[in-house]
Amino acid sequence: MQTYHDILDFIFYRVIYPVLLFIRQIFDGIFIGSMSLLSIPYGYQVVIIAICTVCFAFALRKWLDVEAKEKIFRTKFVAQKAKRDDIAIVPDKKDRDAMYTSADQSIDEDFNVYLAQHYFRYVLIYLLPLFLVMAWLNDSLDEQVLITISGHSYLFLTPSHPMGMEGVSVTLLYLLSYVFFLIVGFQVKKLFFSKKKKA
Numbered sequence: 001m002q003t004y005h006d007i008l009d010f011i012f013y014r015v016i017y018p019v020l021l022f023i024r025q026i027f028d029g030i031f032i033g034s035m036s037l038l039s040i041p042y043g044y045q046v047v048i049i050a051i052c053t054v055c056f057a058f059a060l061r062k063w064l065d066v067e068a069k070e071k072i073f074r075t076k077f078v079a080q081k082a083k084r085d086d087i088a089i090v091p092d093k094k095d096r097d098a099m100y101t102s103a104d105q106s107i108d109e110d111f112n113v114y115l116a117q118h119y120f121r122y123v124l125i126y127l128l129p130l131f132l133v134m135a136w137l138n139d140s141l142d143e144q145v146l147i148t149i150s151g152h153s154y155l156f157l158t159p160s161h162p163m164g165m166e167g168v169s170v171t172l173l174y175l176l177s178y179v180f181f182l183i184v185g186f187q188v189k190k191l192f193f194s195k196k197k198k199a
Contacts, residue, residue, distance in 0.1 A: 028140050042141060043155040046170055050177035053133050054185050060125050069121075073114045080107050126182070134174055141170045 031052075035045045084103040090096040143153035154167025 024136055024139065027136055032140055042146070042149070042170075043168070043173060046137065046141070046155065046173045047177045049133065049137065050174050051181050053129050053178055054181045057125050057129055057182070058185055058189070060129075061121075064121060064125070066121060066125070069117075073110075076110065077107070080110070130175075130178055134171060137170050137174055146170075 031049055032045060035048065040048070080103070084100070084107065087096055087099045087103060090099060146153050146155065152167060154169055155173055157167040158165055
């Protein structure tokens with residue numbers, strides 16, 4: 001068992017951790033470092049990074065061709081339902097019930113596979129980038145960094161302390177910005193496709 005733990009420790013500390021550290025340094029240089037050189041406040045930096053994460057999510061969605069996969073499933077599902085409805089013309093009740101059961105099982109299996117793939121894509125496209133970027137931000141802009149820069153552990157303080165909040169943290173601002181621009185992105189996408197269909 002000790003050998004097993006030693007192997008896992010070696011993999012994490014000698015392979016995974018150095019790679020994650022290298023990626024963090026790249027992201028720090030590309031985003032935080034370059035925006036700091038432009039004198040962009042950290043609050044705006046977090047919002048810009050949230051917008052970049054949303055853009056990455058939509059690019060990943062396009063690369064995985066989600067719309068085409070969903071269209072294929074809907075077409076197949078409609079065809080299966082139509083085929084199931086045709087069973088009604090079978091005169092023998094016992095045969096008809098057996099065929100209904102078989103058709104329902106086939107539809108349920110395909111639907112369950114679709115749901116599993118749908119939620120896997122959802123996690124991969126929207127949640128995984130969200131949590132990875134949030135972990136990076138909380139590490140690169142942790143409380144010590146913010147205290148050194150501004151004297152407090154928040155991106156900015158809230159004068160009236162709404163709901164008992166003394167200030168807005170990196171996590172809160174990033175989450176709110178990500179959700180807001182994700183909704184905006186879907187609305188723009190919906191508007192774009194509706195205009196494209198009319199054309």
